[in-house]
Amino acid sequence: MDKKFIRILDTNLNRCKEGLRVIEDTARFVFNDEQIYKKTRLIRHSATKYLDGYYGKMLLSRDSVKDSGRKVSEQLRINLENITAANFKRVQESLRVLEEYSKIINFDTALKFKALRYKVYTIEKTMMLKYFKK
Numbered sequence: 001m002d003k004k005f006i007r008i009l010d011t012n013l014n015r016c017k018e019g020l021r022v023i024e025d026t027a028r029f030v031f032n033d034e035q036i037y038k039k040t041r042l043i044r045h046s047a048t049k050y051l052d053g054y055y056g057k058m059l060l061s062r063d064s065v066k067d068s069g070r071k072v073s074e075q076l077r078i079n080l081e082n083i084t085a086a087n088f089k090r091v092q093e094s095l096r097v098l099e100e101y102s103k104i105i106n107f108d109t110a111l112k113f114k115a116l117r118y119k120v121y122t123i124e125k126t127m128m129l130k131y132f133k134k
Contacts, residue, residue: 002106003061004061006058007062009054012094016091017023018025019042020040023087023088024041024108026080031131036126039119046112059128081131084127088123095117095120099111099114123127
C-alpha cells in the first residue's frame, strides 16, 4: 500500500482524535457533562480501533519534520464557543477523509467512519445548543 495513502490515514486519524480530545475535555472539565464526555470518548476510541491494524505502517509513513502543513498559521480563538465549534469541524472533516480513503482498504470500515461522523453531528448540535446558543 502506498506510503502517501497511509500518511493521509495517519494525519486524519490524529486530527480526528485531537479534536475529539478537545471536545471531550470541554464537556468533562468545563461543563461537567458526563453524557457528552462519554459519547465523545467512545467515538475517539472507536476511530482508533478501526485503523488499529495499520498503526505500524502509519507510524512509518509519518514525516512531521518535513510536513509542509506544520508551517500553516494558526487561527485566533476568541472564546470557548469558538474553540469548541472549530474542533467539531476538524473532527467532521477528518472523519470524512477517513471514510473516503478507507473505501480503498475496507468498505465496512468506511461505513463505520461515516456512522461516527453522523454521531459527531448529533453531539455537536446537542452541545452547542445546550451550552452556547441560549
